[in-house]
Amino acid sequence: MPQELRAVDWTGNSLALIDQTVLPQRTETRHIRDVDDLVDAIRRLVVRGAPAIGAAGAYGVALAMLQGEREGWSRDQVLTAVARIREARPTAVNLMVCVDRVLTRFDDGLEAVLAEAAAVQREDVAANRAMGAFGADWLLKRVGVDRPLRVLTHCNTGALATAGWGTALGVIRELHARGALEVVYADETRPLLQGSRLTAWELVQEGIPHFVQADGAAAGTILRGEVDAAIVGADRIAANGDTANKVGTVGVALACADAGVPFLVAAPTTTVDVATATGADIHIELRDESEVLEWSGIRTAPAGSRGHNPAFDVTPGRLVTALVTERGVLEVSAGELPGDRLS
DSSP states (O other), X not given: OOTTOOSEEEOSSSEEEEOTTSTTTXXXXXXXXXHHHHXXXXXXXXXXXXXXXXXXXXXXXXXHHHHHHHHTOOHHHHXXXXXXXXXXXXXXXXXXXXHXXXXXXXXXXXXXXXXXXXXXXXXXXXXXXXHHHHHHHHHHXXXXXXXXXXXXXXXXXXXXXXXXXXXXXXXXXXXXXXTOXXXXXXXXXXXXXXXXXXXXXXXXXXTOOEEEEXXXXXXXXXXXXXXXXXXXXXXXXXXXXXXXXXXXXXXXXXXXXXXXXXXXXEOOGGGEETTOOSGGGSOOOBOOTXXXXXXXXEEOSOTTOOOOOBSEEEEOGGGOOEEEETTEEEOGGGTOOHHHHOO
């Protein structure tokens, strides 16, 4: 992946977002200058991935301040606009954490806010690099085979989903760089195909051998012994290790448990929400029914059908072999809980 790729970038007076709704057919950048457009971009998945929307939210504080200056908003109006950004997607905790962090510099002025947002971005890239190395080290030791590894991943967790490099895909990139990766099975990830559109696009840029497969094929691929490990990201991790991630993840975890294959979650510590005791307390975003009832604007289900479209599911901590963060690896299913170690 070219090092200059950034899903989120500050231009000086706008937020430049790679539009992930049009990849891989087109590579387009959206320049966001007001709060309404940023909230819309987050909700429509122009920018997506917990760390990436966290970075977008951090810069969103500056965006609201600039808009307020242009339009004569009061301090309270600016803070109300920031609150709208903070709540644009409720499941991913990074958005809230990063907005709240940058808000601590609000009264110090725009330059201080921008400096804090830039720090959020830098730290995320550094964290991704660290977890890539930790995850690769752990996997190579744990799997213990004298050949390159075959891994499965779900959704998109690369540079497009972060401030740079990637979480789960960062581990995969590290394995590839070490010559320790044979192939990646990338689940297509229904309903918006983040796997086939985005993960596959990133893997092509890196020259990493891969197959795109239907989500329904994942369990069979694992149970046939074609996968040495599964690596996914996370949008929120509860204190007990329960993990919210893109819908379909829990099926991968169950298949790994049955096959005795490691199931890894790679995420920065900003994704760990120690105030959330268990996965039962995580709000699961329901998206528009049309995403599962239509395809490219054409109705595929009968007119009388309703659509059930949760964006995420929760994988119980007992199924998470290990959690990889920038601080190291926690073997969650063995009792090393994020709430105990990362609080």
